[in-house]
Amino acid sequence: MNPLIKISLVGGWLPTTVWVLGLASLIFLILRLRRGWALRVLISAVLSAVLVFGIHWLLVYAFSLLGEPMPNSVIAWAGLGIFAVLIGGWAMKGSKTLRRALTPIAVVCALLLCGLQINAYFGQYVNLGTLLGASDVNLPTLPSQYAKGMQSSAAPAGQPAVTRWRAPAGLPSRGKLFQAQIPGTSSGFHARAAIVYLPPAYEAAHRPLLPVLVLVAGQPGGPQRWVDAGDLAPIMNAFAKDHDGLAPVTVVVDATGSTSANTMCMDSKIAQAGTYLSKDVPAWIKANLNVQPDNSRWAFGGFSFGGTCAIQMGTMYPRTYPNIIDLSGQLEPEISANKSTTINASFGSDTAGFEAVLPMTLLQEKTYPHSAAYFSVGVNDSHYGPDMAVMAAAAKASGMHVKDVQVPGKAHSWSSARIGLRGGLDFLAKRLGLVP
Incomplete structure (x- = not known):
């Protein structure tokens, strides 16, 4: 190297x-x-x-x-x-x-x-x-010994992973990163390889049914950004250290298809990204990994474009992703600062169709009493900060359990996202079944 x-x-x-x-x-x-x-x-x-x-x-x-x-x-x-x-x-x-x-x-x-x-x-x-596109992280493909099929803990599906969990002797102190290809079976979406983080508890001979966190990076970017700039492994390992080896199985997925593309995390003329994230990704995770099948223990998070994607998933598909970590997301997805350009590129002339699937529209029309959302933004983020405050207020009004945080001294940066991810994990830990 x-x-x-x-x-x-x-x-x-x-x-x-x-x-x-x-x-x-x-x-x-x-x-x-x-x-x-x-x-x-x-x-x-x-x-x-x-x-x-x-x-x-x-x-x-x-x-x-x-x-x-x-x-x-x-x-x-x-x-x-x-x-x-x-x-x-x-x-x-x-x-x-x-x-x-x-x-x-x-x-x-x-x-x-x-x-x-x-x-x-x-x-x-x-x-x-x-910067040069030469990552210092060379991730192996997810090996067969980590695939679904090995014996789980005595805790039944739906019960917290922490139930009856005791870390066995010799459990590793750190989790592992792998890459895996998640096909767009239902959506036809062609995604780049996802990155999978398996926490120390996943190494146990009797694996607990761990919760799931799906993450999306900003745009431009890709899954690797959560490893390089987002410090994914150190953050998750630190969380696992404080929770007896337990942490979410984290799958960082590609929601754009390329570094510069912008699907807006929705089904549109551009791509069926919404179907990919809400159907293909969960189906692959449940079929290939020993995880909690009860989606009440699942979360979706992201930074910037990924944060917007998170609240989109939480409002469009609350049964799949009832727990949200929105880090410096936008008020609504966009391709251009000119909203008509965004609508024309994604929905043609169907303005009503575009508006109908926006998070703000859904939060005003529906209630989400079984959902929770963690919003985090840098206090110096003058562009996204005001949007985040509006979104958090709307989520709270819709019945979501909400925590809204401003990160001191940070703007729209990955350093803000790293702090936000830590806070989001702590906020959702009980809902994900990682603490009693």
């Missing part, structure tokens, strides 16, 4: 080095302007602002390449990158050979700083491996 792919992008020596080089480069570029530098800096600043806001508007509203507006801090760092390029152009004029050679290097260093800060906001890439 190449040790370079483990170099962190969110802490350690590399971000510090990039900060130093980036700031020094910006100072170098400005000093290279010499006479008339103030006017050139002003012109570059104004032009970069015009360009970044113009490009942002085109990407979000004209071409619908971004599903929603970017946070102000992300726009600011992108603008600083454009500013560095413009200043670099000024600095190249009249420079001697050495300084002319150093100028593009300085521009690259400044751009690296801006890119690093944008990534820090989202927490999308945690190391060089995740």
Whole structure:
């Protein structure tokens, strides 16, 4: 395994080095302007602002390449990158050979700083491996010895897994990660490989019937994001350590089909993603894993796009997924900031059909007294925070048992999602049958 792919992008020596080089480069570029530098800096600043806001508007509203507006801090760092390029152009004029050679290097260093800060906001890439698509996690295929069929505990289906459970001697302290292909038998949906976490208790000779947690990552992304950026294994292992080896069997599924696709987690003209998640995935889990067949012990969770997906599953299919962990989700699924574009792409001209399956519509029309939902969002998440408050209030009004949490010091990032997942597990532990 190449040790370079483990170099962190969110802490350690590399971000510090990039900060130093980036700031020094910006100072170098400005000093290279010499006479008339103030006017050139002003012109570059104004032009970069015009360009970044113009490009942002085109990407979000004209071409619908971004599903929603970017946070102000992300726009600011992108603008600083454009500013560095413009200043670099000024600095190249009249420079001697050495300084002319150093100028593009300085521009690259400044751009690296801006890119690093944008990534820090989202927490999308945690190391060089995740950035380059070379994961440092090589997951084996789910082996046959973990498949359904081995003897379960004496606790009957529907009873908490903790019933009569005592961790046997020699039980591992950590769970295991595998990959598995879940076919779209009913939906026809072509998903990438899912990731399966089996907790320590699953290693017992007499396995308890463990609850299930289905997870979805953000978009763009895929199941691997919950391993790389979401720290899935450490979080679940820590939970298992505190609960005598018990934790949910966690299946991270692909709800989009590719990194850039957007199915909106529903059945539409785009794909039958709703059927895949509500029928194909549960059917595969029950057929292939020793888990609790009673869906009252099942949960569905996710971050960002996945959080929106979670509340969609909880409102559309409450008997399948009565427990929800919505981490920084949206008020409603979308492909574009322009709602008509979203509706046309997914439902054609059927606006009523689209509105009828939205979580807010269902929460207002139905009651969910047997459901529970955990909502978590970064306190600095100005875009998704207000949506989350509205959604949590609607869920509570529909009869759901709700907990609504704001994560201090966090924005719309994977660091917020990691904290939220821990809180969601604690909130749902009794309902999932993991505590008495």
